[in-house]
Amino acid sequence: MSGGSDASLRPLRTDLTPIVEAIETAEADAFVAVGDRFDDDLRYLTRFSGPDRAYALVVVPNGPTAGRDGKSDAAGRAVCCAPALFAEQAEREFVASARDRGGDRDGDSDRDGGDADFHDGVAREVRTEGVGDHAGERAAVAVDELLEEGDSSAEGDGRPTLLVPPSIPHDAAVYLERAGNELASTDAVTTARARKTDAELDRLRRAQRATAAGMAHAETVLAESEVGADDDGRPTVSWEGAPLTTERLRRAVNAVLADRGVRDAGNTVIGAGPSAADLHYVGDGPIRPGETVLLDISPRGPDGYYGDMTRTFVVDGDGGWERRAYVAVEAAREAALAEIEPGVPAKTVHGEAAAELAAYGFDPNAGEGETGFTHGTGHGVGVSLHESPSLSGAGELRPGHVITIEPGVYDPDVGGVRLEDLVVVTDDGCEIVAAYPFGTVPQARE
Incomplete structure (x- = not known):
């Protein structure tokens, strides 16, 4: 007896707004997660199911890229630093799925999965530069570029503060810190995952x-x-x-x-x-x-x-x-x-x-x-x-x-x-x- 086709399931997307809000609440500059398909936090955030090697996700608030309905001043920008040979899949699962029509959670209400367009206002993109480098290095480069493009500047001693999940790999954390960033742990992903769409x-x-x-x-x-x-x-x-x-x-x-x-x-x-x-x-x-x-x-x-x-x-x-x-x-x-x-x-x-x-x-x-x-x-x-x-x-x-x-x-x-x-x-x-x-x-x- 078959379990049925997955084609009948509603589109699966992740609202990245809570991550953007966590960055802003903490007065940080960006969020970074590093892992592979066995990292449940990263898989939840990106819906990217393929890579058995490390990749990274970088999220920054208030980027200049067009957001919902093509308007400027998107709620944020999210970059998936995909591994080699996975760019096409990342584009499909991480970028395109967030533009398709289908229902999802909208705050504390409207949980019926209606026909409204889903877009959380976070503009997504895939980057494949530096695919031979460690995912932590690639994330550090993406952070620098996104903050510069957004004309963001870190306060205090000039070192950007990055929110990271508690489970971030040690070697990735070392690369991020060597690039001049301060790291701060956040439970934003855990909190977001707890309530299901x-x-x-x-x-x-x-x-x-x-x-x-x-x-x-x-x-x-x-x-x-x-x-x-x-x-x-x-x-x-x-x-x-x-x-x-x-x-x-x-x-x-x-x-x-x-x-x-x-x-x-x-x-x-x-x-x-x-x-x-x-x-x-x-x-x-x-x-x-x-x-x-x-x-x-x-x-x-x-x-x-x-x-x-x-x-x-x-x-x-x-x-x-x-x-x-x-x-x-x-x-x-x-x-x-x-x-x-x-x-x-x-x-x-x-x-x-x-x-x-x-x-x-x-x-x-x-x-x-x-x-x-x-x-x-x-x-x-x-x-x-x-x-x-x-x-x-x-x-x-x-x-x-x-x-x-x-x-x-x-x-x-x-x-x-x-x-x-x-x-x-x-x-x-x-x-x-x-x-x-x-x-x-x-x-x-x-």
Whole structure:
């Protein structure tokens, strides 16, 4: 079953206005980011998906190039210093896409992705000069040229101040500083990424639907499995005539993800019994009756956006520890969801989930390797699997935040139970992305 064509997705663009505003608020001269296609901040800012080698983005405010509707005094200028052989792709993905028609976010309102022209007033261009030089050197040259063209002059000692993401590579920072610039870290990109546009939500929904399909196949495999015994007489679970292991089930899930047009990205976590208490188990082990089977599926879909879902099943369970844990985690999930609305402190959501688990007798502040709740209730999801906001961190929830709700309890000697959904914060509450059924007893879903 196919996941559908990406042609149906709304155009994906990034509004660079928050970056321009951050420069002006900080009384800096420019913003610089350096990385490659594995740098999620840079990929988000440029929508440039190709290069496996370093490139740079430079943004300056109030450039002289024509902006919206051909008028002068654009809000800013943005230059992508593309690597060799990628100029045409950069022109298409970074420059042309920001001129095409299509809907996107407009401040705090009009999130329906209408037919209005998108342009953030930031004039974009691609430069290929100095392609043999380090990306940091090329960025420094672009900064000098853009500031000179804009007749901008640094205050104080004459050294321009550049805002950079905290993750800027050390060697790039050295080149920028050697060129006479002062660097200052900014969280502007993190903040901008946290609230998703309608086009981004399209991609997250596509990825999460594929995630649900992978979960349905895994649950069906478990439902169709048979209980028997291995050569040593230990109870075991078999499927299609062979022992079912975590690795075999993982491969079955990943095949469905691939058919749906998403990549597992090494993020299909499946644990059984004690390994279900390992939050990131990707090893191979037997699946046995009566033990928890925890499946955490997080594929990467269109334009790098992730899905994320966890369910826990038990084949031929006896209703012991795993049943009590499951009831507690279900209650914690409901308590967390009930708190989600704009303006609520993120920590409140985590606090309610933890309090519910404590009410069921589980330690809500357990350390790694201990019995109880050992992690936060959720995190942001976008072009990174873990991004802002964190439900254990500061700040308030806002419309457009996409977060996981994933309470869990674990006993390293017995197993683990976790339930996770992807949630969009809306104007009046929240929406679960690609809802999936609950229950410890696996059912055939295909």
